[in-house]
Amino acid sequence: MKLLIIGLDGATLDIIEPLVKAGKLPTFASFMKEGAWGKLKSTVLPVSPPAWTSFMTGKNPGKHGVFGFFTNLPRQYKTRLVTASDVKAKPFWEFFKPDQRIGLVEVPMTYPPKPINGVMISGMIVPSHLKIFTYPSSLHTELIRELGDYPIDRWLQEYIQKADPIEGLKALYYYTSFRQKAALYLIEKKGPFDFFMVVFRGTDFVQHYAFKFLDKDYTSKHPEEEDKFGEVIYQFYERMDVYIAELIQKVGKDCTVIIMSDHGGGPLKKYFYINRWLIKEGYLKLKKEAKKRQIKVRKRPLERVFKRLHLEHFLPASLKRVKLPLPCVVEYPPEELVDWENTKAYANLVWTDGVIRINLKGREPYGCVNEKEYELFKDEIKEKLLSLVDPETGKPFIEAVYKREEIYHGPYVKDAPDLLIITKDIEYAFKIDLIEDKFLETPTNPSPATHRMDGIFFIKGPTVCEGRELNNLNITDIAPTALYLMGCEVPKDMDGRIIKEAIKEEYIKQHPIVFSKKEDQKEITAATTFSEEEIAEIEKELKSLGYMG
Numbered sequence: 001m002k003l004l005i006i007g008l009d010g011a012t013l014d015i016i017e018p019l020v021k022a023g024k025l026p027t028f029a030s031f032m033k034e035g036a037w038g039k040l041k042s043t044v045l046p047v048s049p050p051a052w053t054s055f056m057t058g059k060n061p062g063k064h065g066v067f068g069f070f071t072n073l074p075r076q077y078k079t080r081l082v083t084a085s086d087v088k089a090k091p092f093w094e095f096f097k098p099d100q101r102i103g104l105v106e107v108p109m110t111y112p113p114k115p116i117n118g119v120m121i122s123g124m125i126v127p128s129h130l131k132i133f134t135y136p137s138s139l140h141t142e143l144i145r146e147l148g149d150y151p152i153d154r155w156l157q158e159y160i161q162k163a164d165p166i167e168g169l170k171a172l173y174y175y176t177s178f179r180q181k182a183a184l185y186l187i188e189k190k191g192p193f194d195f196f197m198v199v200f201r202g203t204d205f206v207q208h209y210a211f212k213f214l215d216k217d218y219t220s221k222h223p224e225e226e227d228k229f230g231e232v233i234y235q236f237y238e239r240m241d242v243y244i245a246e247l248i249q250k251v252g253k254d255c256t257v258i259i260m261s262d263h264g265g266g267p268l269k270k271y272f273y274i275n276r277w278l279i280k281e282g283y284l285k286l287k288k289e290a291k292k293r294q295i296k297v298r299k300r301p302l303e304r305v306f307k308r309l310h311l312e313h314f315l316p317a318s319l320k321r322v323k324l325p326l327p328c329v330v331e332y333p334p335e336e337l338v339d340w341e342n343t344k345a346y347a348n349l350v351w352t353d354g355v356i357r358i359n360l361k362g363r364e365p366y367g368c369v370n371e372k373e374y375e376l377f378k379d380e381i382k383e384k385l386l387s388l389v390d391p392e393t394g395k396p397f398i399e400a401v402y403k404r405e406e407i408y409h410g411p412y413v414k415d416a417p418d419l420l421i422i423t424k425d426i427e428y429a430f431k432i433d434l435i436e437d438k439f440l441e442t443p444t445n446p447s448p449a450t451h452r453m454d455g456i457f458f459i460k461g462p463t464v465c466e467g468r469e470l471n472n473l474n475i476t477d478i479a480p481t482a483l484y485l486m487g488c489e490v491p492k493d494m495d496g497r498i499i500k501e502a503i504k505e506e507y508i509k510q511h512p513i514v515f516s517k518k519e520d521q522k523e524i525t526a527a528t529t530f531s532e533e534e535i536a537e538i539e540k541e542l543k544s545l546g547y548m549g
């Protein structure tokens with residue numbers, strides 16, 4: 001094998017460095033000593049879909065079209081979940097030579113799976129175990145035969161949601177062990193591969209859940225929780241260190257190995273209710289007497305009522321479809337609460353990333369901001385946000401506000417939100433609720449925790465420099481670097497650079513870099529649609545990770 005990439009979602013040097021110093025991560029330590037390593041800058045925004053897509057395409061989101069977990073539906077105030085079908089650029093492995101064999105395990109944004117010269121198990125978001133998520137599709141049942149199970153990680157979230165941290169932790173190790181077993185099995189039985197990649201999402205899961213136990217603000221009030229759970233993140237990294245060592249042993253010493261993450265992670269300090277702030281500033285208007293929910297009498301099928309009470313087995317089949325008028329709480333979709341004709345700007349109403357859309361005339365259904373005022377209006381919001389101060393600390397808490405053109409370039413910039421916001425050290429997370437006035441809130445339970453801009457990059461192998469710390473690395477740099485290491489041409493339109501300073505000079509002299517002229521033109525396929533049930537399930541997961549609501 002030429003190249004093995006191990007992805008650890010959300011992994012951060014803030015955890016790794018102190019553990020290495022304490023002698024607890026011997027594999028990471030060997031990368032620092034015998035290889036090259038550094039921080040890896042994520043995308044704006046630093047969330048998995050754009051970050052992983054930029055990783056695999058080597059391009060900024062303006063060229064691949066993925067900006068968050070959701071994408072806006074054209075000419076509507078609604079959004080839908082993104083899938084691999086929204087990715088409008090090719091992953092780097094599609095530029096390999098035709099005879100180079102590939103194995104992929106759970107690389108995010110690869111569902112639905114595609115035929116490749118090799119095998120793959122699709123990664124986040126796989127909607128259901130009943131769907132085809134492996135290539136070939138029979139690989140799923142083969143894994144069940146060989147390993148006894150192959151759980152998709154959406155189920156893991158259900159355990160974590162149940163607020164039983166012990167069950168959540170057990171599930172985390174169970175699921176993670178299957179990623180590892182599947183990777184080892186594929187390398188051994190389906191090889192030889194030229195390129196192999198496996199992604200573990202457990203680092204992100206455990207951090208979202210447990211970063212509060214490393215935060216003095218929380219633990220000073222909950223010392224008994226700190227005693228019990230203060231080690232869980234460290235323990236998980238130690239387990240990953242062992243898994244990485246096993247994978248390296250499996251592929252042999254001649255293989256170059258990269259360990260990377262799509263963004264970092266860290267504790268959450270506060271919520272910023274961005275839509276409430278927009279209301280306070282007069283940019284967002286609610287309809288008169290807008291209420292979140294109302295009690296209404298509606299005809300409901302009996303089956304649904306019984307299901308909610310877990311009594312569905314007692315309902316005779318003949319009555320299942322019978323509808324009765326029953327009182328029920330109706331939650332209004334947030335877009336129905338907004339007085340759109342008088343709203344100039346709004347943050348996304350469903351998902352929680354720091355974005356603002358301008359209600360632009362001609363683009364939005366009830367747009368009221370003219371093309372002429374558009375630029376000045378964005379400047380105005382930007383300035384106001386940057387001057388916001390947290391009364392408790394007396395300090396500004398918005399670190400940066402970007403106009404989309406300032407950070408993205410390419411044909412899909414037009415699909416991005418108009419303004420993108422990064423809070424101070426990303427310690428402030430966004431909430432999108434409309435009703436009520438308070439726009440800053442300290443959560444009593446700051447879980448799920450948030451992300452950080454800096455992910456990780458470690459590389460080791462026969463052509464890699466030893467003991468070198470790397471600077472100015474961007475997540476888009478991995479794709480061109482991987483292609484170069486695979487002996488392939490690098491497409492000119494990738495935004496990232498080959499990380500030459502990590503590679504031995506003699507090797508570069510003997511293997512000159514070749515850029516290919518051919519442009520990456522991927523035909524745009526229709527977006528994969530999930531069923532309503534699947535969407536509800538996926539949204540539950542995203543909620544528990546703090547991405548929604």
Ligand SMILES: [Zn+2]
Pocket residue numbers: 009010047048051204262263
């Ligand atoms: Zn991620």
